[in-house]
């Protein structure tokens with residue numbers, strides 16, 4: 001039988017089905033790609049609303065998002081929490097970030113070392129505050145771990161981390177106890193490429209948390 005990689009993976013995000021293109025990374029790996037900036041305004045409404053609804057009762061003082069794809073999420077969630085200011089952790093050392101607080105992103109999947117930077121002028125926005133960290137996808141967990149370290153170094157408490165998707169489960173090891181902070185709107189598997197065909201790795205297919213749907217998806221539909 002001739003099989004080919006399906007073009008799309010159907011992911012459930014905040015209770016709605018979305019088709020994510022399956023993209024082959026190399027001869028062994030493929031991903032169901034979530035490009036937040038290509039998903040449109042309605043998508044931003046859905047994810048911003050679901051994350052804000054879940055974390056609102058925990059009364060975050062401010063939202064922190066990691067560049068680049070965490071930026072629209074930080075804005076959407078902040079808007080719905082009625083917060084004007086938010087903090088973005090940058091990836092590249094812009095000229096005005098010479099004195100930034102830096103954390104290495106210890107990623108095994110990225111060839112070039114990455115860093116996250118916190119502008120020292122933003123520290124006053126975080127010191128002594130209750131922070132909600134947001135991002136698009138938590139996969140290896142290394143970027144989220146660096147974001148959490150930076151926020152804590154700035155003297156803030158991380159009350160939770162809201163993401164659109166968890167991908168596989170390796171982020172649990174990277175985050176250790178902080179994995180409990182993660183709430184996601186959906187889950188996608190990692191893909192293996194076998195004989196040129198991308199197939200979900202069954203060990204990574206179940207949701208972010210052992211009991212069925214991701215916790216945030218469950219609370220969002222209550």
Ligand SMILES: Nc1ncnc2[nH]cnc12
Nearest residue numbers: 031032033034137139167
């Ligand atoms: N599936 C995915 N889509 C977009 N960004 C990602 N980063 C890691 N996994 C990703």
